[in-house]
Amino acid sequence: MSAPRMPIESGVPEPFQYMHPVMQKNFGQWKYHDRPRPGVLHHVAKSGDQIWTVRAGTQRQMDVYTIRKLCDLADKFGDGFVRFTIRSNIEFLLGDESKVAPLIQALGKEGFPVGGTGNSVTMIAHTQGWLHCDIPGTDASGVVKALMDELHEEFIREEMPNRVHITTSCCQINCGGQGDIAINIQHTKPPKINHDLVANVCERPSVVARCPVAAIRPAMVNGKPSLEVDEKKCVCCGACFPPCPPMQINDPEHSKLAIWVGGNHSNARSKPSFQKLVAAGIPNNPPRWPEAAAVIKKILATYKKDAKDWERMNDWIDRIGWSRFFELTELPFTKFHIDNWRGARRSLNASAHIRF
C-alpha cells in the first residue's frame, strides 16, 4: 500500500494570480473613487488608469450552476475577474466603462440585483442555520432570502441616510456579528435535559464551566450522573447546548427572535459600537418570517425619514435619544431593555439630560 498523500501546507493563497491586471498594476496607487450609479464603483489610479466595479447581490449559498452563470457573465460582459465582498455580494471588475451598462442589463435579465453600494441596505451578513449548523434555533439563508425580497428596492437604490448593515444569527452566540439592525434568536426557556444521555455524551465539568451565570451543577438523576440547571438563575443563553446536545435549548415555540440596533464597526465619526436590544418576543415563523420583517421595515422607514445625511443608525439614535426612538418606531419599552449584566450601570442615564 502506498503512503497516504500528505497535505501541502500552503496557507492563504497569493491573490495577484487572480487579480484584475489594472488592479495589479496600480496596487497601492489609487487616487480617488466615485459612484456613477447605485451598484457601480469607479476607481481612478494616480497613473490615470481606471476600473469599474459592478456589484450584485447573490444568495451566498450557491449551486454550481449559479456560480457558472456568474462566470459566464464575467467572461462575456466583463474581463473574467471577480471578487466577493464580506457581505457575499459579487463584484465584477471591468477595465472599460462601455462594458458597465451591458453587464448590468445581463445581470438584471438573469435575476441578480445590482446595488449594495453607498447608502443602500446591502446584503445581510448571515450564518448557516438549519441548512448546516448543529445548534441553530432558526434558518439563516431562508430568513435572508425572505428579508432581501422585502428590502430589494433599498438594495438597488442609495436612498438611506447612510449605509445599512443588517445581520442575522440563529443562536445567541451571534455569529452574524454587530449590525445597524440585527435579527437574532432569543431563547425564553431553560434547556430541556435528556438525563439518559448526559453521562455518555457530555464532559460534565466543561459544561458547568461554560455557563455564564453558574446555573449548572452536577447531579445524580434517576441513578445516573447528569447535570441540573437552577432555572431561577438560568438566562436561557444556550451556551451549554453546543458542548452538551442533551441540554436542548431550541424550542419551536419558545425560541423567539429579538431585534437589536446601532451596531457599527466603522470608526467614522464615533467609535465602533455594539447593537442594543429594541424588540423581542417575535415569533420564529418560517418560511417568510413576516412579523420580523414588519419590525425591520418599520425601523428602516423611521430611520430613513428622520435621520440626517451621513448618520448611521447609531449616530441617529445618539442625536434623538432612546425615548424618541421608541416613540417614533412605536415599539414598546419594557423592563427588559434596562441592562443588568456586568458594567450595566454605565448604560444608565446619570444626569438630568431628558428630552421632552
Added chain:
Amino acid sequence: MAKPMHPTPRIDQLESGPWPSFITGLKRLANDDGKPYQDMVVDLLGQLETSYETRKGYWKGGTVGVIGYGGGVIPRFTELLDEDKKPKFPAAAEFHTLRIMPPAGMHYTTDILRKMCDVWERHGSGLIAFHGQSGDIMFQGAKTENVQPAFDEFNEMGFDLGGAGPAVRTGMSCVGAARCEQSCANEQKIHRMLVNNFLDDMHRPALPYKFKFKVSGCPNDCMNAIERADMAVIGTWRDDMKVDQAEVKNYVASMGRKKIIDNVITRCPTNALSLNDDDTLTVDNRNCVRCMHCINAMTKALSPGDDKGVTVLMGGKRTLKIGDLMGTVVIPFKKLETEEDYESLVEVAQNAIDFFAENALEHERTGEMIERIGLVNFLEGIGLEVDPNMISEPRQSSYIRMDDWDEEAAKWFERKAAA
C-alpha cells in the same frame, strides 16, 4: 434512476420574489439527472423542509478530517431518524463542509471558480457558499469518503484548509491597496504573513479556543476587525492628511457651504476641521483621530497622509461567554515598511498566541482573558509598553496598590527620552 423529490411546500415559498433563491439553486441540483450529488440534494431538501415544519435543526457534529490535519472540516451527520433508528433522508445522512481559505482579498478568475465547481460537482453536493462568516469558502455537503479526495484536488490547485475548533482561524483582509485609495497598508501581505506563519496552530487545534486575525486597510474597518478579531490590524497614518484645496473648492461650489458644514465640518468628532472664508479647508491634524469621515465624504479632496502604518488591537469577540467585546489598542502605531517590520508584527502575534495558549482557560477567548487578568498583565506578558492611546480614560477607582510608582514614572520618561 434518481430519487423522487420530497414534497416541500414550505421552502417552495422561498422561490418567489426578486432576490436570488438558494432553494431554486438546490432544486436545480436535485433535478440534475445523472449527477453524483442528485440524491443527496433531494434528501437535503427533505430534511430542510422538515426543519421548516418542526422549527428544529437536525445536524450533529462528529469527527471527520483529512490525513495530516486535525481540523478544517465541519462534520455533519443527520439526527433525523425513522422508527428503526435509520436516517430518514439517507442520501444526505453525511453532509460535511470543507472550509477552504480564499485568496487574500477574495479575488478570483472565472477560470479558478469553474475549476472549484468541477471538483465540487465530482466530490460534493454542488453547493458552495462564498463566503462563511469565518472568511472561508464553504464547500458544503460531502460524504465522509469524499472529503479526502475533494481536499486533495483543492490542495493541488493551491488551496488549503482553514481553521475550525480551538485553533488559529482563517483570516480576512479587505480589498485594500488592490482597489481602494484609502488603503494605508499592504493588507494581503499582512494577512498572509500572519496566518501563514501559524498554519501549525491552525491545522492542529491545540489552543484554549479560537484565535482570529483580521486586517482592514483603514479605520473604516470594512472587515469588522475590531469587533470580531482577537488580533485586528488597522491601517492608519501619523503625518498630516492630504488636502487638495482646489478640489475642496469644487465640492463647496457643487454642494454649497451649508451641506459641507453640516455633513463634513460639524461631523468631525474632534472639531478638527474648519471651512475658511475662501472655501479652503484647515485641518487640526494633531487632534484628528483618523476616523475617516471627512475623507469618505470628500474622496477627491482628502486622503490619508504619507507616513503610513498600522494600529493593532486585541481581544474582539462575540457574545459567549461574558458578552460581546471590542478589541482594544495594544500598539497605537507601527510602521510596516521593511521585512523586519513585518517580521516584528508576526512576533507580536506569536507572543500573543503563546501567552494565550499558556494562560487562557479552556474555551476562553483572548478578550475574556484580558478582562479576567487585566490589560497590564497581558501587556507585560507579551512585552508591550503601556501607552495612553490604549485607554478612553484613566482609572476612576482608588482601590489600587501603587508601591513602585516612582519606577514606573521613570520608565515613562525614559521611553519618552528615547523616542
